[in-house]
């Protein structure tokens with residue numbers, strides 16, 4: 001069956017198709033700040049773009065009332081965000097933080113998500129996460145319509161919890177990430193060694 005997206009633009013269908021075929025998707029648990037309010041929300045249109053320069057992309061949409069999501073407003077205004085990676089014990093609070101709250105209400109406070117300020121000039125990171133990226137806005141990408149705005153972010157500092165660094169000399173990192181599969185979540189299964197290329 002072929003779905004022609006130009007002919008049938010029902011957004012929900014397209015979302016269903018993409019969210020269930022691009023799997024698993026990593027989750028960026030994004031912290032932004034404005035006027036002292038700490039905003040927290042998850043985004044799974046999230047991908048690493050390059051390690052030189054270190055950069056990632058998140059796509060942030062609009063609220064049902066048509067106004068930009070708070071994360072988008074805050075990044076546009078302050079040019080900074082902190083992206084936290086999500087492991088198993090973060091799952092419930094990460095999911096709760098997707099609730100659409102008023103901009104002056106902090107998900108960190110409402111859902112009791114503990115944060116800690118680590119990098120000067122950046123929003124705080126969530127305390128119990130395995131890793132966090134401190135990012136600056138590089139640019140918005142114009143997709144030529146629609147209400148989702150891809151944001152290219154330059155990564156300036158990376159925090160990795162000492163507990164997930166399994167070998168400091170080799171810089172080996174290991175934790176059990178939570179991924180998005182459709183509207184559900186999953187952990188990674190068995191790790192498979194890459195085949196040797198002759």
Ligand SMILES: Cc1cc2nc3c(=O)[nH]c(=O)nc-3n(C[C@H](O)[C@H](O)[C@H](O)COP(=O)(O)O)c2cc1C
Nearest residue numbers: 041042043044045059060061069070071098099100
């Ligand atoms: C796992 C997960 C992934 C999500 N991914 C996205 C996404 O990629 N883009 C988006 O606009 N909203 C996404 N959402 C919805 C936002 O988290 C939600 O709209 C949130 O209220 C936005 O908060 P804000 O207004 O504080 O920025 C996702 C929700 C969940 C639970």
